[in-house]
Amino acid sequence: MSGFDFLTTRLETAIGWGRKFSLFHYPFITACCGMEYMSTACAHFDIDRFGAGLTRFSPRQADLLLVVGTITHKLAPVLKTVYDQMLEPKWVIAFGACTVSGGIYQNYAVLQGIDQVIPVDILIPGCPPRPEMVLDGLLKLQDKIQNQKQDWRWARKP
Amino acid sequence: MGPETLIEEIRTRLGPSVEAVSDSFGDPVILLRARDVRAAMAVLRETPFDYALLLDLTCVDFSASEGRFELVYHLYAMSRGVRLRIKASVPASDPAVETLVGLWKNAEWLEREVFDMFGVRFEGHPYLKRILMYEGFEGYPLRKSYPWRLGQPRIPLKDDV
Numbered sequence: 295m296s297g298f299d300f301l302t303t304r305l306e307t308a309i310g311w312g313r314k315f316s317l318f319h320y321p322f323i324t325a326c327c328g329m330e331y332m333s334t335a336c337a338h339f340d341i342d343r344f345g346a347g348l349t350r351f352s353p354r355q356a357d358l359l360l361v362v363g364t365i366t367h368k369l370a371p372v373l374k375t376v377y378d379q380m381l382e383p384k385w386v387i388a389f390g391a392c393t394v395s396g397g398i399y400q401n402y403a404v405l406q407g408i409d410q411v412i413p414v415d416i417l418i419p420g421c422p423p424r425p426e427m428v429l430d431g432l433l434k435l436q437d438k439i440q441n442q443k444q445d446w447r448w449a450r451k452p
Numbered sequence: 453m454g455p456e457t458l459i460e461e462i463r464t465r466l467g468p469s470v471e472a473v474s475d476s477f478g479d480p481v482i483l484l485r486a487r488d489v490r491a492a493m494a495v496l497r498e499t500p501f502d503y504a505l506l507l508d509l510t511c512v513d514f515s516a517s518e519g520r521f522e523l524v525y526h527l528y529a530m531s532r533g534v535r536l537r538i539k540a541s542v543p544a545s546d547p548a549v550e551t552l553v554g555l556w557k558n559a560e561w562l563e564r565e566v567f568d569m570f571g572v573r574f575e576g577h578p579y580l581k582r583i584l585m586y587e588g589f590e591g592y593p594l595r596k597s598y599p600w601r602l603g604q605p606r607i608p609l610k611d612d613v
Contacts, residue, residue, distance in 0.1 A: 410611060
């Protein structure tokens with residue numbers, strides 16, 4: 295391993311560490327799972343302990359898209375637009391059974407899982423998931439961010 | 453006005469428009485001839501009945517078994533604190549009924565919803581467009597003839613490719 299490679303590897307670790315503890319999330323909340331999101335975000339379970347406490351209400355300022363609640367076919371283009379408006383690097387958590395698979399709804403109106411429309415990093419099932427599950431999902435996302443190849447602006451592109 | 457006198461009064465005033473009368477958990481149910489719905493409602497809205505509030509308007513699909521849709525109206529008389537249910541059958545081949553928008557303003561959106569979900573035409577409605585489903589949606593999703601689970605996505609889905 296050359297010295298440069300070593301430096302790059304350490305830099306990637308440092309960037310991953312920085313990114314995983316400063317997730318600005320954008321809550322895309324449409325349904326009852328929002329209650330669980332609220333208790334996760336507020337003082338009892340306190341998502342801020344894991345560095346994801348800063349909620350941004352503009353997708354342009356967010357790293358993490360939390361899709362919370364049923365997404366209908368009517369709403370799907372809106373979700374796609376919100377995702378496209380987020381800047382790289384960005385991650386998506388599907389929060390609750392409806393976003394994972396459509397949940398209890400399989401009819402004319404409901405999208406059968408948001409992965410039909412946008413890429414998803416972490417799927418949290420449950421109807422609704424308990425806050426502990428959400429925090430577990432968040433920790434798994436942090437692992438993923440730490441271990442993934444960091445796409446940083448000054449990296450040499452192949 | 454007790455329940456018996458109410459029914460009598462309604463029969464007297466509406467005459468042959470009333471096809472049947474029944475009772476559901478203490479509330480009177482009146483089956484009206486579909487083409488008389490508007491005129492009958494105009495009578496029911498005024499004194500002595502005074503049904504000032506249109507609580508709800510919905511539809512039931514009996515098209516497979518009996519070839520008809522049944523419109524269900526719920527009225528409420530605030531002065532007397534009583535409800536009244538009105539039903540009217542329309543043929544499934546051409547479901548249409550006169551609008552109630554001139555009598556109750558909230559009928560506008562309720563009728564649009566029934567139009568959106570069941571395809572019942574409300575004649576004389578000022579703006580009979582879909583209210584819940586999006587533009588480009590085909591068919592009427594709450595009809596029994598609508599294909600089970602058929603979604604109509606607005607953007608391409610991953611599984612379609």
